[in-house]
Amino acid sequence: MFFTFPEDARWNADRQAVEFGVEIGEYHGMVRVPRRVFQRLLAERPTPERCVEAYFLQRTRFERVAERKLRRRLLTEDGNVEITERDLRDSSAAAPLSVGPWRLQPAPSSGAAERSHRASASTISRPLSLQDAPIGL
Numbered sequence: 001m002f003f004t005f006p007e008d009a010r011w012n013a014d015r016q017a018v019e020f021g022v023e024i025g026e027y028h029g030m031v032r033v034p035r036r037v038f039q040r041l042l043a044e045r046p047t048p049e050r051c052v053e054a055y056f057l058q059r060t061r062f063e064r065v066a067e068r069k070l071r072r073r074l075l076t077e078d079g080n081v082e083i084t085e086r087d088l089r090d091s092s093a094a095a096p097l098s099v100g101p102w103r104l105q106p107a108p109s110s111g112a113a114e115r116s117h118r119a120s121a122s123t124i125s126r127p128l129s130l131q132d133a134p135i136g137l
Contacts, residue, residue: 003067011048018055030080031066037085
């Protein structure tokens with residue numbers, strides 16, 4: 001299966017979400033990422049502009065989540081895809097996002113594994129801000 005993601009990301013004011021297209025075969029759908037999802041990713045208040053910028057910074061991650069949901073046929077009532085905070089947590093456990101010197105990491109487990117994680121952490125985990133964006137986007 002080959003997924004195509006057109007260059008059409010935009011803010012939908014009615015739904016308060018970033019939307020981007022997805023195509024696979026004859027299926028043409030929309031993927032929505034509500035503003036509340038970006039609250040965990042951004043250090044600042046998630047304005048429409050910041051949400052769209054955060055989408056572009058993490059575009060591959062959002063596309064992977066959309067692919068996973070489509071493969072599992074997890075569609076909304078209107079036949080589209082909606083990405084939730086849980087979807088991003090699940091995807092970060094499988095493949096942490098690296099951006100510059102910072103890396104989003106899944107929450108550590110309890111007990112000895114947590115102590116080991118703290119002792120071996122060599123990167124700083126924190127929400128992304130617009131200042132983290134690579135120059136030239």
